[in-house]
Amino acid sequence: MTIRRLGNTPRIRETDYSRFASSYPNALASLIPIRREWQSRLQKLARLSHKRQHHAVRQLLRARHLYPLFAFDALKSCKRLGGASPETVVALANRFDPFNPVTDERVVLRDAARSTSRSRIVCDFGPIRRMHQQVVDAILRNLHPLLENQFLFNGGMPKALSAIEAAISAGNHYSCELDFVGFYGSVVVDDLAEVTRPLPNSISQHVVWDEHLRFNDHLFVTLSSLRSDPTPEPPSGLYLGSASSPIVGEILISRLLADAQLGDIITYADNLCVLGRSEEEVTARITSLRDAINASPLRCVSGLRVTHKPIRNVFEGKPSVSGVEFSSHRAITRRNRETASIRVSGWQPTFDKIAQYQIGAAEYVSVDDLNTAITKVSNWKRYYSSWPDGDLFEAEYLAWLKARRFLERGTPEHKASAIAAVVNAHLMHDSGERGDLRYRDFLPGLRTVAETELDQAIQERLNIILNSRTRQRSTPTIQDW
Numbered sequence: 001m002t003i004r005r006l007g008n009t010p011r012i013r014e015t016d017y018s019r020f021a022s023s024y025p026n027a028l029a030s031l032i033p034i035r036r037e038w039q040s041r042l043q044k045l046a047r048l049s050h051k052r053q054h055h056a057v058r059q060l061l062r063a064r065h066l067y068p069l070f071a072f073d074a075l076k077s078c079k080r081l082g083g084a085s086p087e088t089v090v091a092l093a094n095r096f097d098p099f100n101p102v103t104d105e106r107v108v109l110r111d112a113a114r115s116t117s118r119s120r121i122v123c124d125f126g127p128i129r130r131m132h133q134q135v136v137d138a139i140l141r142n143l144h145p146l147l148e149n150q151f152l153f154n155g156g157m158p159k160a161l162s163a164i165e166a167a168i169s170a171g172n173h174y175s176c177e178l179d180f181v182g183f184y185g186s187v188v189v190d191d192l193a194e195v196t197r198p199l200p201n202s203i204s205q206h207v208v209w210d211e212h213l214r215f216n217d218h219l220f221v222t223l224s225s226l227r228s229d230p231t232p233e234p235p236s237g238l239y240l241g242s243a244s245s246p247i248v249g250e251i252l253i254s255r256l257l258a259d260a261q262l263g264d265i266i267t268y269a270d271n272l273c274v275l276g277r278s279e280e281e282v283t284a285r286i287t288s289l290r291d292a293i294n295a296s297p298l299r300c301v302s303g304l305r306v307t308h309k310p311i312r313n314v315f316e317g318k319p320s321v322s323g324v325e326f327s328s329h330r331a332i333t334r335r336n337r338e339t340a341s342i343r344v345s346g347w348q349p350t351f352d353k354i355a356q357y358q359i360g361a362a363e364y365v366s367v368d369d370l371n372t373a374i375t376k377v378s379n380w381k382r383y384y385s386s387w388p389d390g391d392l393f394e395a396e397y398l399a400w401l402k403a404r405r406f407l408e409r410g411t412p413e414h415k416a417s418a419i420a421a422v423v424n425a426h427l428m429h430d431s432g433e434r435g436d437l438r439y440r441d442f443l444p445g446l447r448t449v450a451e452t453e454l455d456q457a458i459q460e461r462l463n464i465i466l467n468s469r470t471r472q473r474s475t476p477t478i479q480d481w
Contacts, residue, residue, distance in 0.1 A: 016081035027086040034069045042142045053198040057139060061203075067093035074131035077243070098132040099202045101212035105129060108221045109235075123241035132207045133243035140196060140247045146254050147263045152246060157327065160268045164275070164326060165344040167266070168333070172275035173314040173342060174282045175324045178289070180253075181305040183270035184245055185237035187252065190299035195251055208244050252301055260292030271327040274308075282311050314342055328353045329384070346386035357397055359404075370405040374398065392428055399425035399442035407450050418454060423461050 021028050045056055060066075071092035075081050108124040125133065141153065151160040164175075180186070189211075193204040205211050213219055213234070220234050238245040249270065257263055262285060266273040274289075276282040286308055293304050314324055314333055324331040324344070332346040357373045359365050377397045381390045399421040406418040426439035439458055443451060 016079065016084075017076060020081045020084060024086055027089070031069050031072055034066060038066055038069060038138075042138060045139070046142050050198065053143060054200070057198050058200060060139075061098060061135070067096045070096055070131050070135055071127070073134055074127045077134065078125075078127045078130050080127055092127055092131065095128050096131055098135065098207050099200065101206045101210075102128050102132070103212060103216075106219050106221050107213065112240075121235055121240070123235065123239045125239075125241060125243075129207075129210070130243060132203075136196075136199065136203060136207050136244040137247050139199065140244070140251065143198065144247070144251050144254075146250050147257060147267075149264055149266045150250055150254060151267065152250055152269050157268055157329075160266055160273075160326070161329060161344075161347055163266050164273055164324060164331070167275045168314055168324065168331070169341070169343055172277055174276050174279050174311055175314065175326075176274045176282050176286060176308050176311045177325055177327075178272040178274060178286065178306055178308045180270040180272075181307055182237075183304065184240055184249060185235060186301075186303045186305070187237045187249075188300050188303060190302075191297075192248075192300045195255070195298065195300060196248060208238075208248055210239065210242070213239075252298070255298065256289070256292055256296060256301065259296060260288045262289055262292075265289070266326070268327055273324075273326045279311050279313075325350050332386075332388070346388055348384050348387040348390065349380065354393070357401065359401070365404065365408070367405060367409050370401055370408065374401050374405070377401065395421070395425040395428050396442060399439075400444070403442060403451075403454060404444045406454060407444060407446060407448060410450050415454065415457070419457050419461055422454075422458050423465070426458075426462065427465070 041060055045053055045060070048056055068089055071089045075084055075089065075092065105126040105128045107126070107129070109121055110124055112120050112122040146153065148154075149163060151157070151163070155162075168175075189209050192209060193199075193201045196204045196208055199208070217234050238248060246269070253267060253270070257265055257267075262274075265285070266275070272289075274282050274285050276285060286306075290306055293301065293306065296302075309325065312323060312325065314331070323333065328350050329347045330350045331344045332348060333342055334345045335342050357377055359369060359373060377394055380394045380397075381387065384390055387393075399418075402414070402418040402421040406414040422439050422442050425442050429438050439462065440455070443455065445451075
């Protein structure tokens with residue numbers, strides 16, 4: 001529901017949370033002291049000895065007065081607050097029992113692909129499992145300090161990129177991006193309980209690993225919108241989509257990097273950036289990491305494989321092997337001629353990332369793939385805020401994609417969207433002259449009747465804009481008089 005106000009007051013979109021807060025203010029207020037106690041007890045846990053932590057965790061998870069907070073946070077995370085009431089929260093709180101399996105809640109499999117060319121199957125868990133997972137996540141984050149250069153929970157991608165910039169400025173001009181192949185899916189259950197100490201074994205079994213799901217495939221529900229396989233195999237390893245999987249993954253990576261004495265490697269989830277002052281130094285560090293994985297006493301990571309891209313020089317060599325790349329970001333570097341120092345002036349998508357969305361002129365492409373690409377491209381400038389040409393690239397790619405979408409499904413809405421996108425891209429290159437046909441560079445070139453219709457509509461829109469500009473220039477101003 002959108003609340004409209006008079007005048008220039010901005011519209012305020014009412015969320016499920018704000019509706020719940022306005023409908024049940026007392027219920028929400030009652031959670032404030034509970035949340036304060038929960039956070040305080042987590043902090044106290046971290047100050048206990050390892051032996052005492054195990055008992056304290058059990059006591060904490062049996063404190064029933066905390067359960068309504070766990071339930072409310074789970075409903076909020078699952079986007080189930082719409083239509084919820086205090087009674088809904090209490091009913092869910094009564095189901096809190098991470099010591100035993102959840103046997104009656106289904107899990108939805110969906111495709112969260114980052115590109116149009118490959119699938120990434122993610123689990124959408126219900127509120128009971130989500131409630132257990134979030135509590136485990138909070139406990140492990142407080143009791144397992146990570147390395148300084150692990151940025152998934154320590155500032156995110158902006159901090160990771162800043163750390164790379166600092167390393168380059170310090171003279172580390174060689175880099176290599178590493179990736180754990182299918183990291184979460186490669187983890188096995190052996191030794192997982194030891195990694196997640198001081199959690200009781202039963203919680204590692206029923207929440208972190210969710211053993212019951214492994215033997216009950218009927219609990220998985222597959223969305224018909226899965227592009228790759230309408231009936232995929234249930235996922236293996238740590239489930240993508242589980243609130244506890246990211247922190248468990250970070251703990252494993254922290255252990256491996258510490259064993260290899262490579263704590264200064266920059267990581268974001270399972271993406272790693274190795275920097276050094278020479279190609280030989282980077283190669284040696286990659287070898288050390290591989291040796292640490294092979295020699296690790298942790299059997300849960302015995303199946304891990306590491307791949308790496310070519311070692312790159314920050315500023316020299318062929319374009320294909322120069323420049324720093326990390327997690328779909330490519331550094332824009334500048335050399336100071338006087339001092340010969342190198343710095344990063346911005347970040348843009350990698351060439352591979354940009355190429356993923358060059359599908360506007362493809363022979364066969366689905367509307368779903370086009371919509372996915374349009375959503376991703378529409379966020380380019382937000383993801384890559386320091387990209388100097390980001391506005392231009394975003395406008396051009398949206399023009400190509402939306403024009404092709406109209407040709408695939410010629411609805412009035414798609415036509416209007418395509419016209420606006422193509423005109424916007426054209427005006428970014430606008431010469432100001434009539435007859436400039438640059439806009440045709442953003443059409444698929446399929447020479448269909450629909451494309452001819454779109455071409456004519458774009459010409460009409462551009463003529464209107466040019467006529468409007470001509471009138472504005474010819475109208476006398478106060479200064480002219």
